[in-house]
Amino acid sequence: MNMEEKLLKLHSENPDYVVILQACCAAHRRGQQEAVEVAERYGYAEASWLGFRHTDVKLDTDDFKLATGLPKRLNILTNMGFLEISFKSNSSTNYKVVAVDEVEKILQERERLQHEYQPTERLEIPDDLFNTIAGYDDIKALIKRALKVERFHILLxxxxxxxxTLFLLELARLPGAFYCLGSATSKAGLCQVLFEQQPKILLADEIDKFQTKDIAILLSLAETGIVREVKFGKQREIQLKTSIFAAANKIHGMPKELLSRFRALFLPEYSEEEFVEAATKVIIDKEKADPELALYIAQRTWQVSKDVREAIRISKICETKREVDLDIQLLKRYTERSRLI
Ligand SMILES: Nc1ncnc2c1ncn2[C@@H]1O[C@H](COP(=O)(O)OP(=O)(O)OP(=O)(O)O)[C@@H](O)[C@H]1O
Ligand SMILES: [Mg+2]
Structure with a gap:
């Protein structure tokens, strides 16, 4: 890995250390300059300099966590090969920045650095992707095409x-995919997830339930790929090539500008044939039911409900057609009543 690649990696994985390295470069330059001035003043032929100490590194930040433990962090930067120990005694350790000219030049192009880091491996689509889903052949084909390009966003x-959700969970099998649920975005927050994981595919389930601050992040991610965070008065920014696949029950109430960034597909209610196919499949695949009984459950469920989950529930407690009939009777008697309440 050359210095530029090393810095790009450091920036993506540990941007705090880039800030420290920048401060180290400044300390390095100050020390060098002082040595030159001393040499000139006393007429020495050469300016000799031991290197900077951790107390010479001035971090222009009010991030307390970043400023503390500096000796340890300089040690880590040394282990990573960004610093070298130029002098060590019982009372002090002095450092120099390795290839300081090059490092400074790259860091000065920080903007570019912030925008460029993107892993570029090609995405392998497994043959059995979406095999758990019955029907929707056209949507499966569209998503597979969308996966081959960058930043194509689809909302189901x-x-x-x-x-x-089944679609999103299938996509979650792909490398570089990250699944998040609107009603329970991780405590770390969407922003941190994006900085840390840099997902190629973001799966935003129940997008209609995302918090407003996360919607703002999604808007920018969907449009430009840029994710920006301001924390402790410090700004960090990355540009991702993430494709977003989202799901929602209702689009009513969702910001129009968010919708406009997606290819939105409205899944119509299942026809009887589609319902029976989907319910039979899931009962056989997940509940391991006998295919004939699974088909029977699917057909009978349709008479009382259009919800595949109801068919799954029936399959969990019924082992014979007779039990299915009784359960359907019970549902007929009580679901009507529950609707009235
Ligand atoms: N076409 C289908 N193929 C296979 N399983 C299906 C299909 N449709 C529904 N199911 C089954 O129905 C159940 C619910 O599906 P899923 O969680 O994907 O629904 P959803 O659209 O996300 O619903 P919600 O809006 O309530 O979140 C799952 O067990 C799933 O396996
Ligand atoms: Mg769902």
Missing amino acids: CGSPASAK
């Missing part, structure tokens, strides 16, 4: 149990 919108 539809009623409960229309396989939206």
Whole structure:
């Protein structure tokens, strides 16, 4: 890895250390300059200099965590090959920045640095992707095409149990994919996830339930790929080539500008044939039911509910057609009543 690649990696994985390295460069230059001035003043032929100490490194930040433990952090930068120990005694350790001219030049182009780091491996799409999903052949084909290009965003919108989450969970198998649920975005926050994971594919389930601050991040990510965070008065920014695949029950109430950034597909309610196919498949695949019984459950469920989850529930407690009939009778008797309440 050359110095530029090393710095790009450091920037993407540990941007705090880039800030420290920058301060080290400044300390390095100050020390060098002082040595030159001393040499001139006393007429020495050569300016000799031991290197800077951790107390010479001035961090222009109010980030307390960053400023403390500096000797340890300089040690880590040394282990990473960015600093070398130029002098060591019982009372002090002196450092110099390795290839300081080059490092400074690269750091000065920080903007570029911030925008360029993107892993570029080609995405392998497994043959069995979406095999767990019945129907939707056209959507499966579209998503596979979208996966081959950068930054193509798709929103699946539809009623409960229309396989939206199933689509996202299938996509979650792909390398570089990150799944997040709107009603429970991780405590770390979407922003941190994007900085740390730099996902190639962001799976935003229940996007209609994302917090406003996360919607703002998604808007920028979807449009330009830029993710920006201001913390302790310090700004960091990256540009990602992430494609977003999202799901929602309702688009009502979602910002228009967010919708406009997606290819939105509205999944219609299942026809009887589609329902029976989907329910039979999931009962066989997940509940390991006998195919004939699975088909029977799917067909009978359709008479009382259009929800695949109801068919799954029936399959969990019924082992014979007779038990299915009784359960359907019970549902007929009580679901009507529950609707009235
Ligand atoms: N076409 C389908 N193929 C296979 N399984 C299906 C299909 N449609 C629904 N299911 C099954 O129905 C259940 C619910 O599906 P899923 O969680 O994907 O729904 P959803 O659209 O995300 O619903 P919600 O809006 O409530 O979140 C799952 O167990 C899933 O396996
Ligand atoms: Mg869902």
